[in-house]
Amino acid sequence: MTTDTSRRALxxxxxxxxxxxxxxxxxxxxxxxxxxxxxxxxxxxxxVVFDGFELLDVFGPLEMFxxxxxxxxxxxxxxxxxxxxxxAGPATIADFGFADAPKLDILMIPGGMGTRREVHNPAxxxxxxxxxQATPQVATICTGSGxxxxxxxxxxxxxxxxxMAWKWATAQGAKVMWVPQARWVEDGKxxxxxxxxxxxxxxxxxxxxxxxxxxxxxxxHRAEYRWNEDATDDPFAAMNGLxx
Numbered sequence: 001m002t003t004d005t006s007r008r009a010l011x012x013x014x015x016x017x018x019x020x021x022x023x024x025x026x027x028x029x030x031x032x033x034x035x036x037x038x039x040x041x042x043x044x045x046x047x048v049v050f051d052g053f054e055l056l057d058v059f060g061p062l063e064m065f066x067x068x069x070x071x072x073x074x075x076x077x078x079x080x081x082x083x084x085x086x087x088a089g090p091a092t093i094a095d096f097g098f099a100d101a102p103k104l105d106i107l108m109i110p111g112g113m114g115t116r117r118e119v120h121n122p123a124x125x126x127x128x129x130x131x132x133q134a135t136p137q138v139a140t141i142c143t144g145s146g147x148x149x150x151x152x153x154x155x156x157x158x159x160x161x162x163x164m165a166w167k168w169a170t171a172q173g174a175k176v177m178w179v180p181q182a183r184w185v186e187d188g189k190x191x192x193x194x195x196x197x198x199x200x201x202x203x204x205x206x207x208x209x210x211x212x213x214x215x216x217x218x219x220x221h222r223a224e225y226r227w228n229e230d231a232t233d234d235p236f237a238a239m240n241g242l243x244x
Contacts, residue, residue, distance in 0.1 A: 030221060035214040038071040043210070046077045046104040046135075048128060048144075049084045049094055052114025056196050057141040058092070061108060061203035067219045068207070077101045077131075079124050087112045098127035106206075107135040110199070111142025111162060119150045119172060129153060138190050139206060141199030145192040149173025158187040162195035163240040180242035181234045194234060201228045 078094035129151035145161040146169035155175035160182040184193040184202035193202035208216035220227040
């Protein structure tokens with residue numbers, strides 16, 4: 001074997017070993033096993049839907065929590081069970097109507113153009129108020145904070161909303177301590193996010209609160225999602241003429 005042939009063989013072997021090492025490391029980093037084992041009963045997360053809900057408001061956060069199906073049970077709730085059409089067109093199925101919804105650990109309220117109608121729906125508003133009062137953790141996405149504000153439950157509570165719909169959302173609750181520059185805001189049992197995609201970042205922050213930051217990173221990595229961990233990083237406030 002010539003010197004050049006030997007050198008080439010060594011280089012090929014080294015490259016193969018390097019590839020195996022990288023592959024092995026990547027597999028260890030992206031384990032399908034969560035970093036914290038489940039314990040206790042499952043947490044029940046209820047997502048409210050209504051005609052005209054925003055697709056990503058609902059399914060962005062649910063994709064994150066859905067990675068934890070060994071410890072989270074997700075249910076869809078609406079004024080009545082059955083198909084509910086999104087603002088973009090596709091429908092989802094509500095598992096329960098408000099009247100027969102199970103007791104929740106987490107309530108999520110999305111936004112969408114349908115919020116403009118539902119604030120004038122007494123039955124809908126009374127139902128989400130009752131459920132929110134009884135639920136330990138309440139989260140809103142986008143203009144969902146406008147719905148919650150209209151119930152009166154978050155008077156004196158810090159919250160945020162979609163910056164493009166800021167005027168409408170904030171008009172639903174004059175006593176809410178609205179924070180114009182925020183990706184999401186947490187105040188007691190309430191956590192609210194800014195527009196649409198911010199709900200996914202907020203969901204990961206809530207996962208970090210409930211199960212630890214390692215778990216939130218594991219979820220984000222499995223989804224190949226770049227989590228914005230800074231709740232104050234909100235360039236959309238300035239884009240829409242809102243100060244801090």
